Each structure stands twice: as C-alpha cells, then as structure tokens.
Amino acid sequence: MKKGGPVVGIELNRRRFxxxxxxxxxxxxxxxxxxxxxxxxxxxxxxxxxALKAALPNYVPSTTLKPDIPSIAGGPNVLTDPGFLTYPSxxxxxxxxxxxxxxxxxTVTPLWGTIPPADNSFYxxxxxxLGVTLDMKPADxxxxxxxxxxxxxxxxxxxxxxxxTWWNSNFNVGELAGSQLADLxxxxxxxxxxxxxxLAAIPTGAWQAGAWGDKIYGVPSFSSGFxxxxxxxxxxxxxxxxxxxxxxxxxxxxxxxxGKELTDAKAGVWAFDDVWTYMxxxxxxxxxxxxxxxKLIHKYDMPELxxxxxxxxxxxxxxxxxxxxxxxxxxxxxxxxxxxxxxIGGGGTGAWNAADHQSGSAANPNFRRGAFNFFTADGKGExxxxxxxxxxxxxxxxxxxxxxxxxxxxxxANYLAAPYGSVEYTLxxxxxxxxHHTMVNGxxxxxxxxxxNVQAQTFPFLASPPAVISNPGSDVVTKDYTAWQAANVKHxxxxxxxxxxxxxxxxxxxxDAAQAVxxxxxxxxxxxxxxxxxxxxxxxxxxxxxxxxxxxxxxENVLQKYGTGQ
Amino acid sequence: MSSVSTEPPARKNKLxxxxxxxxxxxxxxxxVPAVALLLVFNYVPLFGLLTAFQDYNPLVGVWNSEWVGFxxxxxxxxxxxFWGSLTNTLYLSFVQLIxxxxxxxxxxxxxxxxxSERLRNFIQSIAYLPHFFSWVLAITIFQQMFGGAGLLNQFxxxxxMSTWDIMTNxxxxxxxxxxxxxxxxxxxxIIVFLAAxxxxxxxxxxxxxxxxxxxxRRLWHITLPGMSGVIMLMLVLRLGNALTVxxxxxxxxxxxxxxxxxxxxxxFAFYYGxxxxxxxxxxxxxxxxxxxxxxxxxxxNKLAHAFGEDGLYxx
Numbered sequence: 096m097k098k099g100g101p102v103v104g105i106e107l108n109r110r111r112f113x114x115x116x117x118x119x120x121x122x123x124x125x126x127x128x129x130x131x132x133x134x135x136x137x138x139x140x141x142x143x144x145x146a147l148k149a150a151l152p153n154y155v156p157s158t159t160l161k162p163d164i165p166s167i168a169g170g171p172n173v174l175t176d177p178g179f180l181t182y183p184s185x186x187x188x189x190x191x192x193x194x195x196x197x198x199x200x201x202t203v204t205p206l207w208g209t210i211p212p213a214d215n216s217f218y219x220x221x222x223x224x225l226g227v228t229l230d231m232k233p234a235d236x237x238x239x240x241x242x243x244x245x246x247x248x249x250x251x252x253x254x255x256x257x258x259x260t261w262w263n264s265n266f267n268v269g270e271l272a273g274s275q276l277a278d279l280x281x282x283x284x285x286x287x288x289x290x291x292x293x294l295a296a297i298p299t300g301a302w303q304a305g306a307w308g309d310k311i312y313g314v315p316s317f318s319s320g321f322x323x324x325x326x327x328x329x330x331x332x333x334x335x336x337x338x339x340x341x342x343x344x345x346x347x348x349x350x351x352x353x354g355k356e357l358t359d360a361k362a363g364v365w366a367f368d369d370v371w372t373y374m375x376x377x378x379x380x381x382x383x384x385x386x387x388x389x390k391l392i393h394k395y396d397m398p399e400l401x402x403x404x405x406x407x408x409x410x411x412x413x414x415x416x417x418x419x420x421x422x423x424x425x426x427x428x429x430x431x432x433x434x435x436x437x438x439i440g441g442g443g444t445g446a447w448n449a450a451d452h453q454s455g456s457a458a459n460p461n462f463r464r465g466a467f468n469f470f471t472a473d474g475k476g477e478x479x480x481x482x483x484x485x486x487x488x489x490x491x492x493x494x495x496x497x498x499x500x501x502x503x504x505x506x507x508a509n510y511l512a513a514p515y516g517s518v519e520y521t522l523x524x525x526x527x528x529x530x531h532h533t534m535v536n537g538x539x540x541x542x543x544x545x546x547x548n549v550q551a552q553t554f555p556f557l558a559s560p561p562a563v564i565s566n567p568g569s570d571v572v573t574k575d576y577t578a579w580q581a582a583n584v585k586h587x588x589x590x591x592x593x594x595x596x597x598x599x600x601x602x603x604x605x606x607d608a609a610q611a612v613x614x615x616x617x618x619x620x621x622x623x624x625x626x627x628x629x630x631x632x633x634x635x636x637x638x639x640x641x642x643x644x645x646x647x648x649x650x651e652n653v654l655q656k657y658g659t660g661q
Numbered sequence: 662m663s664s665v666s667t668e669p670p671a672r673k674n675k676l677x678x679x680x681x682x683x684x685x686x687x688x689x690x691x692x693v694p695a696v697a698l699l700l701v702f703n704y705v706p707l708f709g710l711l712t713a714f715q716d717y718n719p720l721v722g723v724w725n726s727e728w729v730g731f732x733x734x735x736x737x738x739x740x741x742x743f744w745g746s747l748t749n750t751l752y753l754s755f756v757q758l759i760x761x762x763x764x765x766x767x768x769x770x771x772x773x774x775x776x777s778e779r780l781r782n783f784i785q786s787i788a789y790l791p792h793f794f795s796w797v798l799a800i801t802i803f804q805q806m807f808g809g810a811g812l813l814n815q816f817x818x819x820x821x822m823s824t825w826d827i828m829t830n831x832x833x834x835x836x837x838x839x840x841x842x843x844x845x846x847x848x849x850x851i852i853v854f855l856a857a858x859x860x861x862x863x864x865x866x867x868x869x870x871x872x873x874x875x876x877x878r879r880l881w882h883i884t885l886p887g888m889s890g891v892i893m894l895m896l897v898l899r900l901g902n903a904l905t906v907x908x909x910x911x912x913x914x915x916x917x918x919x920x921x922x923x924x925x926x927x928x929f930a931f932y933y934g935x936x937x938x939x940x941x942x943x944x945x946x947x948x949x950x951x952x953x954x955x956x957x958x959x960x961x962n963k964l965a966h967a968f969g970e971d972g973l974y975x976x
Contacts, residue, residue, distance in 0.1 A: 244719045361818050363810060418809020422829050423916020608937040611742060614920040623919035
C-alpha cells in the first residue's frame with residue numbers, strides 16, 4: 096500500500112482522530128496507538144508458540160515492481176518502506192480472471208470522512224471486477240468504538256468487518272475470535288497461502304498481529320516493517336534558514352537549547368508543540384513493558400520515565416511550548432506548524448505525505464517537513480526505538496460463513512492486496528480511468544466523480560498490500576521520508592510482547608489503561624503537576640489501582656508461558 | 662351530580678375513570694408521543710442501572726454478566742478521584758448559583774424596562790445568540806481571545822506587559838467556567854423570566870403609580886412578587902441539578918487546567934468508567950449522582966412549599 100496519497104490520508108486521519116480523542120474523549124494516544132498488547136484471553140495469548148509458528152503463513156515477497164528507492168533491512172522483521180517517485184506506467188495484472196463466484200456479502204469498515212453514497216459507480220465497478228456483491232457499509236470512524244459493541248452483543252456482525260487493533264480491548268476481539276470471527280488458519284497457514292499470492296506478500300509479523308490462541312483470524316491492511324509511534328518533526332525550511340540542521344540535535348539538552356533559540360513569543364512564535372508521545376523513548380522508556388534479567392517491568396516502575404517527565408515539565412514551564420498546546424488544543428497543531436507559529440512538534444509518521452506538503456506549501460511556498468533522527472536523552476550510546484505492531488488495520492470474516500464463502504472472500508482479499516501500481520491497485524485506489532481518475536503527468540488524479548465516490552478508507556480497509564512511500568508530484572516528501580527511515584532503521588527494535596495479542600480480564604484492562612496515571616502524566620508535561628505528583632499517582636496505581644496485580648498477571652500468564660515474543 | 666359542569670372542582674376527581682378518560686381523550690392522545698418518548702429514552706434505559714451491581718461485560722450482555730453486589734460502590738467510595746470530582750461539582754454548582762443565577766433575572770428586569778420594542782428585540786437577539794453555539798465553538802472563541810497566544814495576551818506581550826494566564830490556570834478555573842456559562846447561557850435563560858414579567862397585570866403598576874409608588878417600590882412590591890413563583894421554580898430545578906454542571910465544557914478544557922480542577926461527576930463517570938471499559942464503575946458513579954439529585958430536588962421542592970411557593974407542582 097502506498098504511504099503517500101490515500102494511505103497516509105488514513106494514517107493522518109487516524110492519528111488526528113486519536114489526538115482529538117486524547118483531548119476530547121480522553122483515550123490516551125499511547126493507549127490507542129501503541130497497544131501492541133491488544134486482546135486474547137490468557138489461553139488465547141498467542142505468540143511465539145510452536146503451534147502459532149506452524150499456523151502462520153509463509154512469506155513470499157512480491158517481485159512485481161522494482162521501487163525507485165529499495166527497502167533497507169534493519170534486522171529481522173525490520174525494514175524501511177520502499178519508495179516510488181513516479182506512479183508505475185507499466186501496469187501489471189496480478190490476478191487473472193474474476194476472483195469471486197457471485198456471492199453476496201455485507202462489510203463494515205470505519206471511515207473518518209464523508210461517507211460515499213451507497214451503491215455508487217465506484218462500488219459497482221469494484222463489484223464487477225471482484226465478481227461478488229459487496230454491500231459496503233462504511234461507518235463513522237469517530238463513533239466506531241461504540242457502534243461495534245452493539246453488533247457483537249447482538250451477535251450480528253457483518254460477513255466482513257474491519258476492527259482496528261488499537262480498539263482490541265474495547266471490542267474484546269480475543270473473545271470474538273473463534274466465537275464470532277472465522278478461523279482462517281486452515282486456509283492460510285504455511286504454504287496454503289500461496290493460493291493467494293498477494294496475501295502471501297504481506298510479511299509474517301502482520302499476520303501475527305491478527306492471531307489469537309495459535310490461530311489466524313485477521314487479514315492485515317497497510318502493514319509495514321517500519322512502525323514507530325512517530326517522530327519529532329521540525330520546519331526544515333525555517334531551521335535551515337537559521338543554519339540549523341537535524342544532525343546538530345544530539346541530546347535532549349540540545350533540543351531544549353533550540354527551544355530557547357527559536358521561541359519568540361512576542362512575534363507569536365513558539366518552538367514546540369506537544370512532543371511527549373514521540374520523545375519519551377529517548378530516555379530509554381519502553382512503550383509499556385520491559386524485561387530486565389528475566390524480570391518483567393512496567394514503564395511506570397522505571398526511574399527513566401520520571402527523568403523524561405522532568406525534562407518535559409521543564410519544557411512546559413519554560414515558555415517554549417505553544418500556549419494552545421498547553422491548553423490541550425491538539426486539533427490545530429498542523430495549522431500552527433504550517434503557519435510557522437510552531438517550529439517543532441511530535442506526530443505520527445503518517446503525517447509525512449503529499450497532502451501535508453501541499454497544505455504546508457499553501458501557507459508558505461518554502462515549507463519542508465523534516466524529522467530529527469532518534470537520539471538518546473543524554474546524547475550517549477545508541478538510541479533504542481521500539482516498534483509498534485506491524486499493522487493496526489485488521490479485517491475479519493464472520494464465523495457463520497461456509498468454507499467456500501471464506502475462500503471466495505480470501506480471493507477477493509487477494510485482489511485488494513495487489514501490489515502498488517498494479518492494475519488491481521489502480522482500480523481499488525483510484526477507480527476506473529476516465530471515470531474516477533485521469534492520468535495527469537503520469538499521476539492518477541481524481542475526477543469529480545472519483546472525489547465523491549473513491550475513498551481510501553473503504554476497500555483498502557478490508558485488505559491492502561504492504562506500505563510503500565509514494566507521493567507523486569511531491570518527490571521531496573518521498574525522498575526526505577525514505578532518507579529519514581534509512582537513517583533510523585538501525586535503531587528500531589522489537590519490544591517485549593511485539594505483535595502479541597493479549598486479552599486482559601476486565602479488571603486488568605482497567606489497571607492497564609491506568610487512567611489516573613495517564614492523566615497525571617499529561618498534567619505533568621503540560622506543566623500543571625510536578626513529577627513528584629506523578630510519582631504519587633503511580634504509587635496509588637500500584638497499590639489500589641491494580642498495578643502490582645497487573646504486573647504479576649502479565650508475568651504469570653504471558654511472560655512465563657509465552658516468553659517475550661522478541 | 663348529574664352534570665359535569667355544575668360539579669365543584671374539588672369533587673371532579675370522584676368521576677369514574679371511564680368518564681374522565683372519555684372526557685380527556687383528545688388531551689390524553691396528544692400527550693402519547695411525549696410519554697412514549699419519555700418511556701423509551703428516559704425510563705427504559707433505567708434498567709441499565711443494573712450494571713452498577715455487576716461486573717458488566719458488553720459482550721455477554723446484562724443478564725450474563727457477573728453480579729458483584731455493592732463492590733463497585735465500595736471501590737467508588739474509596740476512590741479519592743471520585744471525592745475530588747464530587748467536591749469540584751458541588752463547588753462549581755455553588756459558585757454558579759451565586760454568580761450565574763441572579764444574572765438572567767437582572768437582565769430580564771433591565772430588558773423589561775427598555776421601552777423601545779425594536780431596541781429590546783435587538784438586545785434580546787444578541788443575548789440569545791451564544792446559546793446556539795456549541796461548547797467547542799464557545800471555548801475556541803474564549804481561547805482565541807484570552808488564550809496564552811490569544812488577542813489579549815499578544816497585545817500585552819507586544820506592549821511589554823506581563824501576560825495573564827486565564828485559560829490554563831486551575832486556581833481560577835471556576836471563574837472561567839462561570840463566565841463562559843454566563844456569556845453563553847444567560848441570554849437564553851431570560852426567556853422564562855420575561856414570560857413571568859409579561860404575565861404581571863399592568864393595572865397593578867398603574868394603580869401603584871397613582872398611589873405614588875416610585876420605581877423601586879414598584880419593583881419590590883409588584884415585579885418581584887410577580888416573578889417569585891418562577892424564580893422559586895428555577896431555583897428548585899437548579900438545586901435538583903446541582904450535581905449536573907455540564908459535560909462538554911469540562912471535557913474540552915480538561916487538558917488545559919488538568920484533571921484535578923476539571924473533573925466533575927459526569928466526566929469522572931466517562932473517563933474512569935466508559936473510556937477504560939469499566940462500565941459498571943461508571944454506572945455506579947452515575948447512580949450515586951442520580952440518587953443524590955433526587956434527594957436534592959425533593960428537598961428543594963419541600964423547601965419551596967414551606968415558603969408557600971409552588972415549587973415543581975402546587976401542593
């Protein structure tokens with residue numbers, strides 16, 4: 096899948112949504128974004144067991160297209176996304192004939208944006224090409240987490256549904272797996288997947304993220320070998336004009352000094368927007384768990400977390416952080432960044448795309464987004480950046496479907512997962528040429544009909560190929576982003592319980608969400624609470640908030656039984 | 662006895678149910694949609710309160726969730742964050758009662774004294790307008806005006822004066838919240854008081870003026886007694902809703918001032934219940950709030966009756 100146009104649009108929307116919820120609905124960004132440990136009852140905690148290894152599909156990479164900027168491997172399951180500078184003109188067909196056999200199915204996917212009209216010309220063209228009738232029912236992404244539980248409670252799931260993994264615990268996917276969601280293991284394990292070559296080109300890690308209790312349930316979309324919480328972005332055009340380059344920032348102190356240099360409150364310019372979510376790994380704080388000499392440690396128990404908070408508290412009280420960020424207004428972060436009112440800000444890497452470049456350039460023709468390379472807080476040693484799960488977009492089939500129906504839908508998924516630039520990919524992402532898009536300077540450009548009906552968050556949310564970086568018309572973005580990935584891939588590491596689905600009992604899930612501590616942390620990096628008060632919140636969480644019990648439960652039920660998953 | 666119309670009012674109740682049903686059928690029919698609405702959206706959801714005594718799991722439903730008795734309440738009453746939210750709610754409610762409640766009354770009196778109808782309508786329209794803004798919009802306007810990077814502070818900065826932290830100061834949050842509420846809702850709240858003013862017989866003013874009563878005497882002896890029923894009703898309702906101080910307003914500004922200053926009972930139930938999948942805990946907090954509210958409204962109504970006012974209904 097293309098990490099440029101539509102895909103990044105989704106990423107952007109999703110992260111934007113998360114940041115909005117962080118301020119409005121209170122789901123913490125870390126809780127949503129980074130919960131590699133999602134669902135699965137204890138006995139369903141699947142990862143690393145021999146049974147799961149046997150169940151996982153074999154990986155057969157696609158060789159259909161040669162990218163302009165090839166992937167760079169940083170270790171097992173770690174590699175940069177390939178970059179394409181132009182949209183391939185030589186379209187290859189990867190699926191012969193029509194995958195479907197005339198079946199009729201309902202689908203539900205989340206959509207952050209305007210819902211296209213039902214039974215529109217794009218859906219019709221897709222159904223014709225797929226040979227099935229998919230009754231597409233995209234649902235409002237902002238309410239998705241409340242819509243789905245009513246369906247599962249009534250046992251009325253559609254035939255094919257997309258359940259974003261950051262909501263695994265909200266949806267209780269671990270419970271649904273096997274009861275309401277179909278087991279795909281018999282169809283996809285090992286070499287069985289070779290029947291679906293485009294699905295076989297999705298890396299194993301992504302399949303693992305959709306596995307529960309040694310069985311495969313999910314079909315991954317937008318998988319990537321380079322999944323990080325985000326990056327600390329900066330206005331490259333503005334900083335370079337001042338003679339500052341990214342490699343001059345090698346420690347947290349360097350960054351703080353930069354804050355002093357760049358802030359000019361009188362002119363309405365502040366150096367920083369919120370950076371906590373993307374900066375705390377610099378103190379060697381894991382996303383949540385760490386294993387030290389065989390002992391499981393929660394990040395709340397790490398003194399490094401308090402050091403990280405201390406720095407962020409200082410940042411918030413120093414006057415280098417934009418007042419609107421301090422007021423919790425994250426929704427306007429991009430506007431502040433584009434208009435140069437803020438020069439450094441954290442964000443998901445999905446923000447680095449053509450649409451972003453166009454918006455930025457509209458505000459300032461010189462606009463160029465850059466990201467600091469990862470560094471350690473003290474500037475010493477190698478930074479360790481823990482990867483997120485290989486994908487967060489996972490679709491599932493209903494367990495009521497018969498075997499032949501499952502095979503038919505997997506064949507459809509294989510079509511949807513056709514690689515970037517292929518005939519199928521072009522149809523899925525841009526619609527029919529001449530109707531939904533026309534080629535302008537070699538770039539598929541949406542017509543009015545296309546803008547209305549072709550949504551990146553419909554069919555690709557059911558299945559899509561692994562991510563690529565491509566921003567036709569904005570080469571600078573593709574080059575900058577791939578270069579940043581290449582420079583940082585060596586720092587990426589698999590965290591404890593990587594891609595493992597862990598379904599916590601309800602009481603543990605509440606302890607895991609640790610709302611009181613997350614609230615205290617947020618108040619701290621906004622300068623409202625001192626680090627000592629966060630420490631108190633952590634102490635309370637450990638004793639009466641179930642924190643100690645959570646660590647014990649995770650140790651006994653996950654670490655001891657399944658290992659670290661690294 | 663035989664004729665309905667000759668019956669004294671007190672004895673009307675003795676008519677048989679059938680007769681009364683037949684007599685009032687059109688009126689009863691007209692209330693059916695409202696009653697249905699109330700039943701479906703207000704009474705049926707009450708069964709959800711059962712979850713407060715369970716460890717509710719939405720996947721298995723209410724009937725199959727585990728019953729835990731009063732466990733949720735025991736945890737709730739031992740939760741310092743809950744007590745903090747309750748204290749915040751009561752404090753905010755009290756401050757709003759003192760600072761907010763009299764303003765629509767005063768506005769209504771002022772507006773009533775404006776003689777030009779065009780001017781009165783104009784002022785009224787302007788005062789109503791903010792009511793139709795969402796809280797998101799209202800708070801954005803406040804942020805743009807008084808925020809750290811807003812108009813006021815940028816003006817102060819550009820004139821080398823020290824800035825004024827209005828939007829993110831937890832200590833003055835109660836004043837901020839109240840002034841936002843006044844700006845947004847005071848204009849709208851005058852409607853009911855204006856209606857009460859309109860219902861006062863103008864002859865009374867004329868006769869008292871003839872008797873030599875000045876403006877203040879007329880206000881004191883005619884206008885205010887004429888409004889007292891409505892004022893008391895609004896007060897009873899306000900007291901009954903003492904634990905409901907708003908939701909979005911706090912949700913949106915929670916990050917700005919920190920959760921300790923901004924958490925009220927409703928946001929507590931949301932963040933520590935719904936948002937963390939701990940539905941039963943949220944339900945317990947909600948039930949607690951409802952029970953206390955019921956007691957408050959009952960008490961306030963009693964008080965109103967004791968003062969000889971109507972309260973919620975005529976005794």
